[in-house]
Amino acid sequence: MTSSVKQPASARRRPWLGTSWKMNKTVGEAVDYARVLAQWAQTAHVDASVAILPPYTALAPVASVFQSLVTRVPVQVGAQNMHWEDAGPHTGEISPVMVRDSGASVVEIGHFERRSACGETDATVNQKVLAALRHSLSVVLCVGEDDATRDYGVVREFVGMQLKIALRGVAATSLGQLIVAYEPGWAIGNSGTSAPTEDVADIHRYLRGVLTSLYGTHAAQARIIYGGSVSQQTAPRYAMAPEIDGLFIGRAAWDVADFIRIIEAFCATRARCGDSTAEVAECQ
Numbered sequence: 637m638t639s640s641v642k643q644p645a646s647a648r649r650r651p652w653l654g655t656s657w658k659m660n661k662t663v664g665e666a667v668d669y670a671r672v673l674a675q676w677a678q679t680a681h682v683d684a685s686v687a688i689l690p691p692y693t694a695l696a697p698v699a700s701v702f703q704s705l706v707t708r709v710p711v712q713v714g715a716q717n718m719h720w721e722d723a724g725p726h727t728g729e730i731s732p733v734m735v736r737d738s739g740a741s742v743v744e745i746g747h748f749e750r751r752s753a754c755g756e757t758d759a760t761v762n763q764k765v766l767a768a769l770r771h772s773l774s775v776v777l778c779v780g781e782d783d784a785t786r787d788y789g790v791v792r793e794f795v796g797m798q799l800k801i802a803l804r805g806v807a808a809t810s811l812g813q814l815i816v817a818y819e820p821g822w823a824i825g826n827s828g829t830s831a832p833t834e835d836v837a838d839i840h841r842y843l844r845g846v847l848t849s850l851y852g853t854h855a856a857q858a859r860i861i862y863g864g865s866v867s868q869q870t871a872p873r874y875a876m877a878p879e880i881d882g883l884f885i886g887r888a889a890w891d892v893a894d895f896i897r898i899i900e901a902f903c904a905t906r907a908r909c910g911d912s913t914a915e916v917a918e919c920q
């Protein structure tokens with residue numbers, strides 16, 4: 637692995653590690669998880685921001701665990717999706733007002749599963765991004781190609797287009813609230829395989845270039861993270877690449893002890909080599 641791009645201090649971003657629980661966990665299970673994470677976050681010494689994205693039913697109870705709690709490691713609670721309108725005749729939907737009301741401060745938009753199974757389009761993703769920012773929610777904006785797109789060799793064009801459409805109308809001053817999650821569809825879930833670090837770093841550099849072409853120096857405020865079959869074993873590998881600002885994790889983080897281990901493993905490796913020109917051998 638030859639990721640050795642030295643970042644100027646001004647571009648250094650605190651790593652962001654989040655987990656979406658997808659359609660898993662009852663309220664009781666979710667709160668138990670949150671309590672353990674809260675306890676850890678009060679004393680842990682890692683340089684990272686952490687986020688958990690429960691299902692809607694557990695959003696408010698989980699957010700209340702962290703309410704008025706001072707943690708050494710910041711923990712955000714987030715929703716996995718939302719509608720772009722504040723209210724209206726949208727049966728089964730949740731609005732940004734409701735997401736805020738639950739105590740959440742972040743929302744995931746455009747996950748591969750929602751794009752492929754729920755009719756999410758680049759246009760609706762854009763509307764949701766704008767609505768989230770209007771309501772002062774941070775956004776985890778998911779982009780990523782499927783198998784066929786990869787086989788055709790147009791991954792950069794594809795994710796670049798997803799990113800540009802998603803950000804239409806977004807002001808440069810909002811970029812600090814933006815976390816772009818590169819999550820190739822073929823890497824996600826039980827049948828997925830995690831993407832090689834160098835390939836991820838390459839796409840991240842490309843996405844960073846797209847952001848810079850749109851926003852100039854403001855682009856440095858946005859994070860670009862990776863998701864797709866991340867595990868305790870692969871997390872440190874991704875931490876070695878300074879282009880990767882964090883991880884978005886599914887299955888491997890649904891047990892709170894495992895999530896904490898992944899966070900600690902990523903941060904330990906990042907502290908050793910994520911911001912240096914050291915070669916991999918020096919980082920291990």
Ligand code: PGA
Binds near residue numbers: 824825866884887
């Ligand atoms: P996975 O899910 O880690 O279980 O592959 C990642 C995601 O869908 O964000």
